[in-house]
Amino acid sequence: MSENAGNGAGLKGARERRVRTGGVELCVAELGDASLPTVVLVHGYPDSKEVWSEVAERLRDRFHVVLYDVRGHGRSTAPKPLRGGFTLEKLTDDFLAVADAVSPDAPVHLVGHDWGSVQAWEFATVARTEGRIASFTSISGPSLDHMAMWFRKRAGRPTPRRVAQMLGQSARSWYVYALHTPGLPEAAWRGPLGKQWPKLIARLEKLPLSGYPTPSLPSDAAHGAWLYRDNIRARLRRPRTDAYAHAPVQLITPTGDAYLSERLYDDLEQWAPGLVRRNLAAKHWVPRTRPDQVAAWIAEFALARQEGPRAAETAPASPYARWFAGRLVLVTGAASGIGRATAFAFAEAGARVVAVDRDPGGVVRTAEMARLVGAPEAWGECTDVSDEAAMEKLAAKVAAEYGVVDVLVNNAGIAVAGSFMDTPAEDWRKVLDVNLWGVIHGCRLFGKQMAERGQGGHIVNTASAAAFQPSRSLPAYSTSKAAVLMLSECLRAELAGQGIGVSAICPGIVNTAITGAARFAGASEEEQQRLRTKAGRAYGRRNYPPEKVAEAVLRAVVRNQAVVPVTPEAHGLRFMSRFAPWAQRALARIEPPL
Amino acid sequence: MAMTSAVPRELTGELRGFREVQRLAYDCAEAVAAQLGPGVTEREAARMQREWLRRRGVRDWFHLPFAWFGDRTAFAGFRVPLQFFPTGRRLEAGMPFILDMAPVHRGFTADIGYSGCLGPNPLHDRLMADLAEHRELILREVRERRPLREIYEDVDRLMVRQGHANRHRAYPFGVIAHKVGRVRERRWSPHVFGFGTQALKGLASDALHGHREGWSPLWSPYRFSDHPPRPGLWAVEPHLGFRGTGAKFEELLVVTDSRDPEESAFWLDDDLPHVRRTQEERAA
Numbered sequence: 001m002s003e004n005a006g007n008g009a010g011l012k013g014a015r016e017r018r019v020r021t022g023g024v025e026l027c028v029a030e031l032g033d034a035s036l037p038t039v040v041l042v043h044g045y046p047d048s049k050e051v052w053s054e055v056a057e058r059l060r061d062r063f064h065v066v067l068y069d070v071r072g073h074g075r076s077t078a079p080k081p082l083r084g085g086f087t088l089e090k091l092t093d094d095f096l097a098v099a100d101a102v103s104p105d106a107p108v109h110l111v112g113h114d115w116g117s118v119q120a121w122e123f124a125t126v127a128r129t130e131g132r133i134a135s136f137t138s139i140s141g142p143s144l145d146h147m148a149m150w151f152r153k154r155a156g157r158p159t160p161r162r163v164a165q166m167l168g169q170s171a172r173s174w175y176v177y178a179l180h181t182p183g184l185p186e187a188a189w190r191g192p193l194g195k196q197w198p199k200l201i202a203r204l205e206k207l208p209l210s211g212y213p214t215p216s217l218p219s220d221a222a223h224g225a226w227l228y229r230d231n232i233r234a235r236l237r238r239p240r241t242d243a244y245a246h247a248p249v250q251l252i253t254p255t256g257d258a259y260l261s262e263r264l265y266d267d268l269e270q271w272a273p274g275l276v277r278r279n280l281a282a283k284h285w286v287p288r289t290r291p292d293q294v295a296a297w298i299a300e301f302a303l304a305r306q307e308g309p310r311a312a313e314t315a316p317a318s319p320y321a322r323w324f325a326g327r328l329v330l331v332t333g334a335a336s337g338i339g340r341a342t343a344f345a346f347a348e349a350g351a352r353v354v355a356v357d358r359d360p361g362g363v364v365r366t367a368e369m370a371r372l373v374g375a376p377e378a379w380g381e382c383t384d385v386s387d388e389a390a391m392e393k394l395a396a397k398v399a400a401e402y403g404v405v406d407v408l409v410n411n412a413g414i415a416v417a418g419s420f421m422d423t424p425a426e427d428w429r430k431v432l433d434v435n436l437w438g439v440i441h442g443c444r445l446f447g448k449q450m451a452e453r454g455q456g457g458h459i460v461n462t463a464s465a466a467a468f469q470p471s472r473s474l475p476a477y478s479t480s481k482a483a484v485l486m487l488s489e490c491l492r493a494e495l496a497g498q499g500i501g502v503s504a505i506c507p508g509i510v511n512t513a514i515t516g517a518a519r520f521a522g523a524s525e526e527e528q529q530r531l532r533t534k535a536g537r538a539y540g541r542r543n544y545p546p547e548k549v550a551e552a553v554l555r556a557v558v559r560n561q562a563v564v565p566v567t568p569e570a571h572g573l574r575f576m577s578r579f580a581p582w583a584q585r586a587l588a589r590i591e592p593p594l
Numbered sequence: 595m596a597m598t599s600a601v602p603r604e605l606t607g608e609l610r611g612f613r614e615v616q617r618l619a620y621d622c623a624e625a626v627a628a629q630l631g632p633g634v635t636e637r638e639a640a641r642m643q644r645e646w647l648r649r650r651g652v653r654d655w656f657h658l659p660f661a662w663f664g665d666r667t668a669f670a671g672f673r674v675p676l677q678f679f680p681t682g683r684r685l686e687a688g689m690p691f692i693l694d695m696a697p698v699h700r701g702f703t704a705d706i707g708y709s710g711c712l713g714p715n716p717l718h719d720r721l722m723a724d725l726a727e728h729r730e731l732i733l734r735e736v737r738e739r740r741p742l743r744e745i746y747e748d749v750d751r752l753m754v755r756q757g758h759a760n761r762h763r764a765y766p767f768g769v770i771a772h773k774v775g776r777v778r779e780r781r782w783s784p785h786v787f788g789f790g791t792q793a794l795k796g797l798a799s800d801a802l803h804g805h806r807e808g809w810s811p812l813w814s815p816y817r818f819s820d821h822p823p824r825p826g827l828w829a830v831e832p833h834l835g836f837r838g839t840g841a842k843f844e845e846l847l848v849v850t851d852s853r854d855p856e857e858s859a860f861w862l863d864d865d866l867p868h869v870r871r872t873q874e875e876r877a878a
Contacts, residue, residue, distance in 0.1 A: 336754060336755075340757055344757070344837060348837060361755075362755070365755075365756065365757055366757060368720075369717075369720070369757050369836070372716055372717040372720055373717060373836075373837060513754055516751075536747075537815075540750075540815065543763070545759065547759070547837070
């Protein structure tokens with residue numbers, strides 16, 4: 001238990017103190033200036049306070065960060081006897097003792113992960129802590145009382161859906177039953193399981209190998225089994241029916257959590273009015289795997305409550321806000337059409353937006369409107385995506401000034417129409433430079449930054465329905481888009497292991513400015529103008545709004561879809577490409593009436 | 595330019611009649627807008643407009659007053675024309691709203707649209723400032739005698755550049771404007787689907803004449819609007835939508851057959867709320 005002496009793995013420069021309470025001695029670490037608002041981070045099972053080291057590091061310049069080892073874990077001592085020593089009442093005593101020691105005058109911002117969150121729900125809902133908690137961020141740990149009520153509500157009227165929800169959560173809780181076995185879990189943890197655990201979670205939970213878990217793991221895990229034995233059965237049998245939060249609550253849900261169903265939180269607004277929801281596409285241990293985003297959300301939520309309750313209540317209304325609030329999104333081709341609509345959709349969801357286009361007026365306008373619809377920050381960058389040097393400069397600037405991009409949308413594209421024989425080499429080069437090389441530069445530069453950060457992300461490439469429909473009139477455009485589609489699929493395979501998703505969006509005919517700038521190879525200048533107007537009017541009559549494509553982009557990121565046809569014609573063509581390619585070949589021979 | 599024509603223009607008696615009813619309608623809009631508060635429904639707002647105008651002698655309508663609140667100002671999810679009619683939607687703080695009415699008073703028709711917002715809303719301010727550009731663009735191109743269909747497309751292009759969606763496309767025939775004229779005063783003035791029968795009769799007769807002569811009283815994106823501006827009074831109503839927020843103005847544009855560009859087309863009245871607002875902003 002004491003091998004982990006000194007300052008603790010990853011908690012460099014921490015001030016340590018011991019707090020005595022209820023027969024145990026808690027090890028408390030503090031980082032940052034004590035005059036700043038206090039954030040108390042509570043760890044879960046089987047963890048110690050070092051689980052928070054990456055998050056604490058990112059909060060220490062803005063907060064007084066306090067971490068403590070829960071009784072029986074890390075370098076805190078265990079109660080004697082163990083049975084009955086881990087009840088939620090005693091854990092609440094511990095929290096109050098720590099809070100009084102580190103922040104006697106001001107309430108603290110509470111953050112819990114896993115069992116830390118289960119405890120913290122108790123802290124945030126019992127009367128004796130009222131006035132001591134300024135805000136509460138819950139990650140992957142429901143209140144046992146709420147959970148009991150959740151089960152009761154579903155058992156009370158067991159519709160098939162509700163039964164499925166109950167069975168789903170019960171199956172995810174297999175380890176809870178296992179931990180109730182006497183003796184065996186302790187033996188396993190102190191024996192082979194404790195030895196294999198770091199390798200096991202590195203593989204199953206994708207934890208980076210960075211000196212975590214700490215060597216105290218076997219005894220932490222053995223003691224912590226009593227968290228379950230002392231509380232689960234008691235609370236599920238006799239839940240408190242008045243467990244209403246007396247502090248504002250933010251709920252961060254990792255959607256890939258193997259232990260907790262998202263459905264558990266369905267009724268949470270009832271218990272925590274004004275609940276703020278945040279979703280992360282990650283597995284259970286987000287304080288290790290996504291420290292940047294977790295720290296950003298904790299800080300944003302706590303600081304907003306620090307300024308007063310009013311300032312915090314202007315939350316964006318978009319259903320995607322829980323996914324994209326505060327995240328950095330870069331969209332190319334954002335001065336018009338689908339790119340602009342996508343930038344606005346992300347802005348509406350509260351994302352920080354970088355709009356990139358070669359039209360300087362257009363991007364400035366996009367950034368300005370993005371701020372008006374809800375982006376906390378938005379920037380317009382005038383860059384030609386086909387220019388490698390310019391893109392490298394942009395990537396360096398974005399990384400230095402705005403941060404690592406969470407969602408990259410490679411959307412910039414131009415259209416060239418006309419038969420293959422009519423299309424001069426110059427037009428070929430132009431269309432490939434923008435449509436294909438633009439995407440390659442984007443993926444290479446920003447994708448690399450994402451992969452190096454190692455905290456996930458998403459890349460969306462705008463292909464087209466023309467990527468799976470050959471035609472005699474759009475050879476250059478279709479070729480470039482087919483390449484983008486294949487590039488996306490390959491990259492998706494390559495980046496899947498790093499938690500980075502790649503999606504290809506394939507819109508059909510969408511009413512955008514692409515026709516107004518299209519080149520019709522083999523046509524004279526005035527003929528060009530006539531054809532553009534005519535195509536523009538046809539697209540106008542089709543009148544499929546780019547906003548719907550933008551919606552599909554956001555949905556694709558949330559669901560991590562690989563290929564997303566948008567518009568009925570795109571769906572139809574994709575269906576044909578799978579089941580009736582001969583029909584597509586016949587279609588391809590028809591000369592369009594332009 | 596619209597801003598330069600603020601000099602009072604000598605109007606003929608007929609135009610004065612139109613201007614008076616347009617002023618009356620805008621007064622109504624401002625009076626009703628001032629009474630709007632949280633919880634008022636669209637139906638109540640429409641009734642307030644109707645009663646305010648009836649008290650001042652309006653007996654016939656080009657169309658009955660409309661009121662749209664919240665994302666209905668951008669016609670979000672509109673599929674059938676019945677959705678234009680006022681609903682039970684309640685106004686909330688920060689919500690945009692549009693009042694649209696077309697009273698007939700002493701035989702003169704007005705058709706106006708008034709956009710506002712309950713409390714501060716920077717996005718709505720932006721939309722109103724952007725609308726001012728459309729007001730100038732339309733007047734400039736009408737004076738150039740450009741075909742109406744092309745002007746429509748130029749307005750569309752400006753909207754795209756500004757980042758907005760064209761929401762007047764949702765109106766019947768996608769019109770950005772339509773002709774209005776004098777209406778006979780009758781003792782009985784029924785309306786069907788919110789439109790006054792007298793006014794519809796006028797529009798239908800215009801449409802018939804226009805069909806024979808190659809013009810249309812509806813200013814639309816379609817081929818039947820591919821003709822230079824036709825002299826007369828046009829109620830012009832560009833309508834911008836930006837996600838859940840919409841804004842429009844609607845006022846009468848006078849088109850004449852004069853050779854002098856200044857006289858060939860002008861806004862009937864430059865002393866209207868949205869025009870004053872633009873002037874104040876530019877002066878500031």
